Amino acid sequence: MTTIDPSTADVVLRVTGVTKHYGHVQALRGVDMEVRRGEVVGLVGDNGAGKSTLIGVLSGATTPTEGAVEFEGEPVSLSSPSHARDLGIETVYQDLALALDLPIWANLHLGREQRRPGLLGALGFLDKKAMIASAEEELRTTRIRIGSVDARTSALSGGQRQAIAVARATARGSKLVLMDEPTAALGVEQQHRVGELVRHVADRDVPVILISHNLPQVRELCDRVLVMYRGRIVAELDPAIEGVESMIRWITGAALESER
Amino acid sequence: MLKKHNSRTAIGLASSAFVLLATVACSGATATEPSEGADAPATGEDFTIALVPGMTTHPAYQTMYCGALQAAEELGVTVDFQGANAWDPAQQLPVVQSLLATSPDALLLVPSDSSALRPAVDQFLSADIPVITVDTGLEDTSGLTAEIMSDNEQGGGAAAQALGEAIGGEGTVAIISGVPGATTDIARVDGFRAVMEEQFPNVTLLEPEYSRSVVATAESQVQSLMLAHDDLAGVFGVNGNSATGAANAVANAGADIVVAGYDAEPGTVEQLRSGNINILVVQDFIQEGQLAVQYAYAALTGDESAIETPRVLENIIATTENADDPEVSKYFYIPECQA
Amino acid sequence: MSAKRLLMGRKQPVETTMMTTLDDAELDRTRRPRTPLQGFGAFLGKGDGDVARVLVLLLIVVVIGLVAPNFISKASWMALSQTATVVALLAIGQTFVIITGGIDLSVGAVMACSAVIGAVVMRELAAGGADPSIAILVGLVTSLGIGSLAGLINGLIITKLRITPFIVTLGMLSVATGSMNLISGGAEIVGLPPQLGSIGNTPLGGWFTVPVLVTILVAVVAGVALSQTRFGLRTFAVGSNQGAARRVGIGVDWHIVRVYVFAGFLAAVAGFLLTSRFVSASTMAGTGMELSSIAAAVIGGASLMGGRGSILGTMVGALIMAALQIGLIIAGVASFWQTIAIGIITVAAVYGDQIRIKYSGERS
Incomplete structure (x- = not known):
């Protein structure tokens, strides 16, 4: 298994011996990993290697069969996506999970709407002013410029929508951001912009786990890269040293064969 | 209101003759x-x-x-x-x-x-x-x-006869039918139209409106017709619900309009007794x-x-005046037959 | 198994200057100078097209008023407002359902069913010598209970058994109609406390009957709930992207159930008000009303794809339909033209919305 650097003061997430069985299918065969403050960790692997199952476990969507997850030093049992969110684990889904008919500010606050103080709030009245103000603030700190946060989200381009999804995930005290193929549907220029957003999140000391098939992009963005193969993490690579060719050898299992 | 009272007397006279005929035929x-x-x-x-x-x-x-x-x-x-x-x-x-x-x-x-x-x-x-x-x-x-x-044609015709006499053969008369294409409704309308045109040539007969037997629709149609025609003197609702809606519109407006209906269901009979429906065709x-x-x-x-x-x-004509006459009320429909 | 060791060094922070502004050009489009025609188009599109809808309603009123001056009268207003209440109440519930991406084909049947069962209760209580106001109150509570129950069943089957709303509510249409006929014997329910009539028919202040006032009150409450509360926002979210709503932690199933209960409840309110107007309950009262309510909501800008709609729009939609129903008769137009006109306006309204959305720069 992967050897972990012993200096663990900055560890945000620690996963130990996580497995997941679907009947006879073993999607995860014992995963160990650590994520530290402010780093961007790439998670690569072929289709079926277990990346999505692992992200599912971390985002609370999937319950592991065995193993432990420690978050900020505390053992946690992630029972649902909203539980994970409450802990500060945010996920940017491949399909973005935006309600396009809603205004931008509403998407940024969806599921955590602010209500007015007092009786009106108890009746469910929204504090739109506060949400619009904090939405503008969030976009400012994320350095995303969008005309008006009151515009319908469907009026945005693909890259802008991606930015909103990222901004939502990184807003308000998020402590770990999971990104599942955030650039798969984007053009080159927009991919570049999302990459900048990812770095920006890490710069705020929030770690990011990035799943991507785009290996050049993974090399460019990530501080280290974990390779999954048949339900295990088989390698931890330094993108500064290892090239795309080497990653592919690990992803396809060729590197494992030659080391044996 | 006085005029209305007069018209009711007229209906009473006219239709008692009809009932007499009908009863003779039946007996x-x-x-x-x-x-x-x-x-x-x-x-x-x-x-x-x-x-x-x-x-x-x-x-x-x-x-x-x-x-x-x-x-x-x-x-x-x-x-x-x-x-x-x-x-x-x-x-x-x-x-x-x-x-x-x-x-x-x-x-x-x-x-x-x-x-x-x-x-x-x-x-x-x-x-x-x-x-x-x-x-x-x-x-x-x-x-x-x-x-x-x-x-059904005879029933429609009988309604036309009674209604025409009640309004003195003058004014505009509207028809509220049920669903377009229903054969019984068509026969009733045809009978009504034939007698009205022949016996009361001075009456302006409007094309039927279709309530689809929804009371509220019939009501709003008659409300609208009252606005469209100042001289609206009578309405024929060709089934129970159409008549009930028409009666409600006329009663709420306090208008001097004679309402003829069809079928002595508990609802229409109640309206007949209260005078909101003036004439009712009753099937035997x-x-x-x-x-x-x-x-x-x-x-x-x-x-x-x-x-x-x-x-x-043949059908029987009941009116507000003779509704309590046992010779007429015996034809009113029975909500539940005790075997 | 072996693995490689590597440096844990962090990449350098990105320079602020590298952060580019996203798609400035696209955002600027709205700021470009416009021709007067474009300006007028933008004006029509305001409030998600509600400005255009109100103008269409005014146009219909003015045109019919010119042809038939009687249309602009108190008596006409009384008829129009009464007529609009039933469709408006059903359409308000329908709007919430449609915004969640569902449809409720049972509102008309549930209205008639709850009204008839409530009327049977009132009749039996009145016949048993109960105080009329008690009888009316118990009848009202029964009606509202039946309507809400039907909505609850709709919602639970849709969310728990995962059957599409179209099928579930089509089934409920049938069940409600059948139950109603079983209980009523298919006949109109009469013999109700006469005091009911004063609720339904007395104009307050001369211009508004109780059913009309209740409808206005419901519309205001529903409009505020939809546009100002968390419940409203989440209704849009559920219809716009159900998966997204789930993943941000919204209790989607429970939300959908509540929306169908609301639609059933409003159907019962509409049914009770009808009963109060006619002091009787007819088994035919709901015939075709599900389609009228859908038409009103759609004319009002609700999208059957979910995520769009407004109570103001729906109310305008209901008024347009009532104005045509009343106005064309007053104008002496053959009755079949009403249904033709409503059909044309429904389709035209949807087309107009599509045009508006296209020019507002939204994408799917």
């Missing part, structure tokens, strides 16, 4: 039948006659059931009342088909569709069970022992039920000469 009819019934016990037969109404629970068919029971008691036969609880051929058909298994001696049927029920009727005929249609009819009448129906469901059983008995006992087919029954 003439019933007078002949019991003579056949008198022979019945002598034959000693114990016939079971199935009666399948359009829908079991409607007051009109409960009334028909009561008529059938009266005749059955006189003749010493049994009536088996079976049916669907909604007006729907898809529900009525299985009832009719399953009755075949009980081998009744005769079938009295109110077909809820003029063609959908024909195959089931054929099954009865091939089992040598006589079939009589009551109230509504079949397109293909071959093989039927008899058809008994109420004369008691006699329909009686005749149906008598004809079935005649067919079973080989007395074909007693059967007159098709037998078309």
